[in-house]
Amino acid sequence: MHHETWYDRPAARRWTCGPAPAGVREFHAGLAGYAPTPLTEVPGLAWPLGVGRLLVKDESNRLGLPAFKALGASWAIHRILAARPGNDPVRLVTATDGNHGRAVARMARRFGQRAHVFVPEGVHPAAVAAIAAEEARVTEVAGDYDEAVRRAAEAAEEPGSVLVQDTAWPGYEETPGWIVAGYSTLFAEIDEQLGTPDLVVVPAGVGSLAQAAVIHYRSGSAPVALMTVEPESAACVLASLRRGAPVSVGTGDTIMSGLNCGTPSSLAWPYLRDGLDAAVAIGDDDSAAAARELAGHGVAAGPCGAASLAGARVALTGDGAAARRAALGLGPDATVVLLSTEGPDANPAL
Structure with missing residues (x-):
C-alpha cells in the first residue's frame, strides 16, 4: 500500500461528542414503507480478512430507493x-x-x-x-x-x-446538520440488530455519513474503530486528515460516482478530524472486484457500497497489515460492519 493512501489516528477512540437529536428514528418509523435494512452476516468474507465476524448493512432498498440517502x-x-x-x-x-x-x-x-x-x-x-x-x-x-x-x-x-x-x-450548516441527523437511524438499527461492533467501515464522499457514524459511536462508551473509504481519484477526506486541515482535491472519473467529491463538508470536518481512526483510498478495480464478490455472497452492492469491502481488504491484508490492524485495535475475533451504501440500481455505469 502507498503511504499516501492510508491514515490512522488511534487516539480517536478516546474522543467524545454529544449524541444525535432525539426523535429521528420515530419520524422514519412513521413513514410509509419504512423498515430496517438488513444487516447480513457473510462468514465467507470474514476468514480472508482475518476477523471473527463480518456483516454488511445493505442499503440497496431504503424507503423504496436504492441508497441510504x-x-x-x-x-x-x-x-x-x-x-x-x-x-x-x-x-x-x-x-x-x-x-x-x-x-x-x-x-x-x-x-x-x-x-x-x-x-x-x-x-x-x-x-x-x-x-x-x-x-x-x-x-x-x-x-x-x-x-x-x-x-x-x-x-x-x-x-x-x-x-x-x-x-x-x-x-x-443547519440543513446539512439535519441531513446528518437523518442518517442516525441507520446506526440505531445496527445497535438493535447486532449490538456494538469492533470496526465500522464507511464510504465517504463529503463525509456526512461518516460524521453521523462518529456522532453515534463517539457519544457512547464503546471504543468502536471507524474507517472511511474513498476513491483514489477523489480522496478529499484522506487528504484533509493527512494535512490536518480541510483541503479540496481535483476529482477524476470513477465508477464510484457517489463518492466523487473534492471538498469535505465543513460541518463534518471537525468530527472526522477528531473521531476517525483511519482512512483509506482505493481504485476502481478494487471496488468492482468487491462488488462482484459481494454479489457472489448474495449481497447486491453498487461500486460505492462495495467500496467498504474493498477498503477493509486493503487495510486488513497485504504488506503492513499488522501495523494497520494494531492501529484499529483489531484482533482475530473482531466483528466488522461494512456499510454498503447503495445497490447496483443506484449506479447504472457498471
Missing part, C-alpha cells in the same frame, strides 16, 4: 417544512451525483413540494433519468460536483426556494 433527505425536508410559516409550496433545490438528488426529488413529491436538481458532468444518463422520473426539474452542469453545488446554491436564492444540500460550508 432518503434517511437524510426526508428528515431535513420535514424540518424545513415544519419551520416555514403557512402552507405555501416551496421549491427544494440541490446538487447531486445521483442518490441524494433522487432522494430529495422523491421526498419533495411525497411531501407535496417541487424539486430542482443540479447534476455535474459524468453522472450516468440513467441516473439523471431516474431523478427526472421523480418529477424533478433537472439541470445538467458543465462542471464537477463542487460546481454543481455552487449553481444549486445560487438557484436556491430565488424566492420560494430552499437549498437541501448534503454538504456544508461556513454560513450553510
